[in-house]
Amino acid sequence: MMISYDFTGRHAVVTGAGGGMGEAITLALLAAGASVTGIDLKPRPDSLGGFGDRLAYCQGDLSDAEFVTTTITAAGTARGGIDYLANVAGVLWFGRDASALDMDMAVWDQVFAINLRAVALTARAAVPFMRKTGRGGAMVHFSTVQWYRGDPKPQDAYQASKAGVCALSKSLAMQLAAEGIRSNAVCPGMTLTPLQARWDSDDVLKAVADYAPLGRIGTAQDMANATLFLLSDAASYITGIELAVDGGLLMRM
């Protein structure tokens, strides 16, 4: 079930546009009439071909501050403003991301640079262009339901950086509310994307699905649905929240 939105004439910046959720969000925004600047380390997925000048796909590293600033400034200048920012990119490095007590702190720093610092960098670059439109703006930042709980198999850099995403989102929401610029976080539950390549057999997939109270694994489309709602004017009275999109997982965590 999809609700249709009309984002004609609006411009969105989406990070992680080459990944599972970012690709679905980019496609949904394009289908709703928006133009999009997609950012990712990976090359452009085939599905994002054929949109002409409505899509600018920029390949690069979000931990590179100069790349982020240059790319978003170029997008805002070319489009005459930015309406939406979706921070979807993120990394969960199984094995290397472990306990804060003994993991490699160079890995910690890299995870924080991608998962949290890039959120600050993209917001710094995009907000001046949201102000420029004179019609406010909206941001959605991807965290995880994982940040609400402790983990016997810790991935502490992921967990702490994603908690930081929620905190930063709330702080931006407070700072920008008077200007009509909203900021919300999405906390996905277990969602089938390339990030979860470890779910590699039918048995594992069934166990993951059974663990969610709604009895299925989340899809990238579920996340796109929530993101478009939060970006849209239908959510114009919602800012500073974390929306769990998790099949009810939080109830049992």
Ligand SMILES: NC(=O)c1ccc[n+]([C@@H]2O[C@H](COP(=O)([O-])OP(=O)(O)OC[C@H]3O[C@@H](n4cnc5c(N)ncnc54)[C@H](O)[C@@H]3O)[C@@H](O)[C@H]2O)c1
């Ligand atoms: N899949 C899940 O179960 C799940 C659960 C909770 C939260 N999340 C979060 O949802 C978001 C989207 O995840 P996904 O499942 O679509 O994962 P994904 O791995 O398919 O997509 C993430 C994208 O981010 C990009 N990226 C990573 N580092 C980058 C960098 N330095 N510069 C530019 N791009 C970079 C990757 O290339 C990838 O395309 C992430 O923030 C993730 O932490 C996912």
